[in-house]
Amino acid sequence: MMHVLSVQQFKDKALLDKLFKRAAELQAMSPDLYPKILQHKTIATIFYEPSTRTRLSFEAAIQNLGASLISTENAGQFSSAAKGETIEDSTRTINAYADGIVMRHPEVGSVARAAEVSDVPVINAGDGAGEHPTQALLDMYSIRQGKGGFDGLTIAMVGDLMNGRTIHSLLPLLSLYKVNLALISPESLALQQNYLTDLDKAGINYRVINDWSDALAVVDVLYMTRVQKERFVNEADYNKVKNDFILTMEQVKQMKKDAIILHPLPRVNEIDTAVDADSRAYYFKQVKNGLFMRMALLDYVYSEK
Numbered sequence: 175m176m177h178v179l180s181v182q183q184f185k186d187k188a189l190l191d192k193l194f195k196r197a198a199e200l201q202a203m204s205p206d207l208y209p210k211i212l213q214h215k216t217i218a219t220i221f222y223e224p225s226t227r228t229r230l231s232f233e234a235a236i237q238n239l240g241a242s243l244i245s246t247e248n249a250g251q252f253s254s255a256a257k258g259e260t261i262e263d264s265t266r267t268i269n270a271y272a273d274g275i276v277m278r279h280p281e282v283g284s285v286a287r288a289a290e291v292s293d294v295p296v297i298n299a300g301d302g303a304g305e306h307p308t309q310a311l312l313d314m315y316s317i318r319q320g321k322g323g324f325d326g327l328t329i330a331m332v333g334d335l336m337n338g339r340t341i342h343s344l345l346p347l348l349s350l351y352k353v354n355l356a357l358i359s360p361e362s363l364a365l366q367q368n369y370l371t372d373l374d375k376a377g378i379n380y381r382v383i384n385d386w387s388d389a390l391a392v393v394d395v396l397y398m399t400r401v402q403k404e405r406f407v408n409e410a411d412y413n414k415v416k417n418d419f420i421l422t423m424e425q426v427k428q429m430k431k432d433a434i435i436l437h438p439l440p441r442v443n444e445i446d447t448a449v450d451a452d453s454r455a456y457y458f459k460q461v462k463n464g465l466f467m468r469m470a471l472l473d474y475v476y477s478e479k
């Protein structure tokens with residue numbers, strides 16, 4: 175029985191290749207041929223934080239693979255957490271009804287706490303500013319799909335690198351390959367030192383910068399992120415940085431013709447909607463890829479002994 179809590183579990187190129195291959199097979203398949211490997215199972219999605227993509231793509235993936243779905247979409251308010259039930263007791267309760275739990279929670283480490291008491295697989299759908307492992311898997315799949323591989327790519331990560339859990343999960347996977355990174359953020363939202371130390375240990379070539387004017391022309395992948403308003407204690411601090419990096423066609427015109435622009439979404443204003451029509455805009459393909467990568471992941475979790 176396997177939980178999915180961190181990308182550290184996926185720091186294995188052979189395993190990633192297996193997941194990418196399975197996701198691509200599922201993506202190429204007619205929906206009436208999807209394997210019903212989860213038939214007679216029930217999977218619960220329990221989200222204590224808002225979500226559009228992660229919850230709905232998991233719910234579609236679960237049903238595409240033949241399982242029944244039970245769900246609490248606003249668990250902080252509408253589950254018994256609102257009455258003071260602990261995450262451990264809620265998890266033990268869901269174990270009585272479900273063969274798996276997909277969980278998002280605002281506290282770092284909370285999904286791991288649920289996994290400690292769960293007899294069924296628990297999948298981390300985002301724990302605070304900690305990790306978002308399934309997003310990282312679909313981001314990697316999207317980069318491979320859009321650029322054909324990873325080695326030799328120059329990848330810029332832009333925005334809220336301090337609070338962005340998608341960044342925290344994507345970096346360890348990218349570090350398996352010979353990539354060059356530009357880490358671009360307002361100074362107050364710079365990536366924490368522990369992630370830089372890990373990049374050093376992995377021998378990754380990276381630059382930490384607060385200005386993207388020199389970087390745009392050389393990137394193969396531009397990974398934009400939203401400034402995570404919900405992680406700020408003080409709204410004035412958010413207002414100071416919220417508009418520091420806004421991608422408009424003016425910037426996109428400086429980029430390579432074959433670059434791709436990713437964003438885990440939701441966006442607020444950090445990518446101008448005029449960019450959506452440009453051939454380099456890849457973020458809605460990335461959204462679609464989330465469905466197939468989550469189907470591939472469920473297939474892996476429930477086929478491994």
Ligand code: CP
Pocket residue numbers: 224225226227228229300306309438439440
């Ligand atoms: N990328 C992502 O996690 O989106 P949602 O918050 O909509 O799930």
